[in-house]
Amino acid sequence: MEQNKFSQYFLILAALLLLPACQHSLIEERSVSLNKIEFGSNIQNSLRQKSKKYFIQDSSSTNLSLKFVDLNFKKKNFYGGLGARAKQIEIRGELKYILGDIASSKSESLYVSGSLPVNENNPQAEIMAQKALIQELEFLLLEELIQEYWLIES
DSSP: OHHHHHHHHHHHHHHHHHGGGGTHHHHHOOOEEESEEEEOTTOOHHHHHHHHHHEEEOTTTOSOEEEEEEEEEEEEEEEETTTTEEEEEEEEEEEEEEEEOSSOEEEEEEEEEEEEEOOSSOHHHHHHHHHHHHHHHHHHHHHHHHHHHHHHHO
16 A cells, blocks of 8 residues: 555656656747748738737747738538538638748648538528637637647747
């Protein structure tokens, strides 16, 4: 019994000592300082405002720059039933960006999707739900972009 407690405490101590060594705090950091942030003409103002929460422009921090090239949301209806009526809507978001420094740059794309049921009785509520889903997909795209940045940096 005494040796079991000793081994349990030893494992906890070893885990606490090794956890800071795995760069967990670097991956979980939510804001990134970049030298330059640019937006393409097709980028909506809502994404520009949300990106200020995640990306900070600081010319003295790094040589990395980020350019949001294109943002598209595509809607797809799924049909079913006897009358082949719309049952579900899927919205897929695509963000094209360029992340790089002066010497090299890398063009990438991120994809996220979300779905919601069709509300035939109240089309106005369906439109509002689609707008709310698009807002949520913008946040998901930015969070995935942060993860991509930290994977490149580590």
